Amino acid sequence: MNLEAITFDLDDTLWDNGGVMRRTEQGHYSWLDTALAEWQAVEPAGRFATRFPLDALLARRLALATAHPPRRGDFTWLRQRALSELLSEYGLAQEHAEHWARRAMERFMELRHEVEPHPEVEPMLEQLGKHYRLASITNGNVEVTRLPLGRHFPVTVTAGELLAPKPDPRPFLLALSHLGTHPEGALHVGDSWEEDALPARRLGMQAAWIGPDDRPMPHGIHRLDHVRELPALIQWMEKTRKRTG
Numbered sequence: 001m002n003l004e005a006i007t008f009d010l011d012d013t014l015w016d017n018g019g020v021m022r023r024t025e026q027g028h029y030s031w032l033d034t035a036l037a038e039w040q041a042v043e044p045a046g047r048f049a050t051r052f053p054l055d056a057l058l059a060r061r062l063a064l065a066t067a068h069p070p071r072r073g074d075f076t077w078l079r080q081r082a083l084s085e086l087l088s089e090y091g092l093a094q095e096h097a098e099h100w101a102r103r104a105m106e107r108f109m110e111l112r113h114e115v116e117p118h119p120e121v122e123p124m125l126e127q128l129g130k131h132y133r134l135a136s137i138t139n140g141n142v143e144v145t146r147l148p149l150g151r152h153f154p155v156t157v158t159a160g161e162l163l164a165p166k167p168d169p170r171p172f173l174l175a176l177s178h179l180g181t182h183p184e185g186a187l188h189v190g191d192s193w194e195e196d197a198l199p200a201r202r203l204g205m206q207a208a209w210i211g212p213d214d215r216p217m218p219h220g221i222h223r224l225d226h227v228r229e230l231p232a233l234i235q236w237m238e239k240t241r242k243r244t245g
């Protein structure tokens, strides 16, 4: 079957996400701490982040994910709920705790979207978009439509909010149905073996896996060092298809 559509993971596929997450994590928490201290005029020892350091937020998120398995991929919900619980325990009234958790999440989402796609990505999507239908499928909470390169994706799936994060097949199937193609006519590109390559392949899609190791690849999974190698892979796939009919 012809290659008709390409679906993309986002984090660590189109950009390096580690630095973004560290800046976002620390940035929104210190914003909250400063804003709260101004609002309440508290002494340094009584400040929110002094009593609940960033590690406390992480621990609470993990506990919430364990307690609410269907929500384990809905990072925005987990984060906001964890913040609001800690703020309540800090002594804020419920409505204030929820208000400040919401404000902190707004700051989080601003920082979260300060991603820098690899320089090759924009021109690559521009070219690919002329020949294939493109979609993004992410487990993260980046809304790709807020980014300049969002214009290349007519279809975007935020799998965590579906309560069915990858490797669940549903986000793939949703993207494919919006793209109007069958799995056999689509290629999925992503950096996770478990959440991108394997589930896409199980559905019958081709998969491009961006990964470091050189183990022999199963049929239908193609390894790349970097997303910039994708156009060459697609060229090769198209040639092979023509040769084999």
Ligand SMILES: [Mg+2]
Binding pocket: 009, 010, 011, 012, 013, 190, 191, 192
């Ligand atoms: Mg990824």
